[in-house]
Amino acid sequence: MAKLDLKATEKALSKFGKKTIIRAASLLSIRKRGYDTGKLAKSLDYDLHVAANSIAMQFKMEDYGLAINEGRGKSQNGQGGKLYPKILEWVKRKGLRPRNSKGQFEAWRNKEAQQRGIAFAVTRKIHRFGYKGTHFFNDAFKENYKKLPRQIKNAFALDVEKFLDYTIKEINNGNSSH
Numbered sequence: 001m002a003k004l005d006l007k008a009t010e011k012a013l014s015k016f017g018k019k020t021i022i023r024a025a026s027l028l029s030i031r032k033r034g035y036d037t038g039k040l041a042k043s044l045d046y047d048l049h050v051a052a053n054s055i056a057m058q059f060k061m062e063d064y065g066l067a068i069n070e071g072r073g074k075s076q077n078g079q080g081g082k083l084y085p086k087i088l089e090w091v092k093r094k095g096l097r098p099r100n101s102k103g104q105f106e107a108w109r110n111k112e113a114q115q116r117g118i119a120f121a122v123t124r125k126i127h128r129f130g131y132k133g134t135h136f137f138n139d140a141f142k143e144n145y146k147k148l149p150r151q152i153k154n155a156f157a158l159d160v161e162k163f164l165d166y167t168i169k170e171i172n173n174g175n176s177s178h
Helices: 007-030 039-043 064-070 083-094 111-129 136-145 148-172
Strands: 045-050 055-060
Antiparallel strands (some): 045 055
């Protein structure tokens, strides 16, 4: 018996994956949070595996992408020791500076210690209150998923039609393996 060829379905899913990744990267830059070095946007990707009896699609991104997308709740006791070093790195990269009570930038007195203090304050705030997610990936996925059922239905119908045409030709030519 002939194997069902899912080329049109695979093409439609591949198009869905590409459009989702492009839109997610766009939303990431528009919504600002999580767009610092561009590393997260560059890491967005997907894998599509089409086998004889199954189709699997998996989206990939940097680990912290989920926290940017979903947000983060306040920390429980003893959680989150990995956050401070990353926040300190971010403070240094962004060049964040201390401010006085009027909100004006102050001159550096002890740059390293002041940067650690800023990182500590930011980390403490995240631990106490968490932060809302940007939903950059969820929104991109939903936006493209709404268009997907019609495309998949049409592509799958085209694949099944080709499969049936091929099978009928084989039967008519007497090449059936029964």
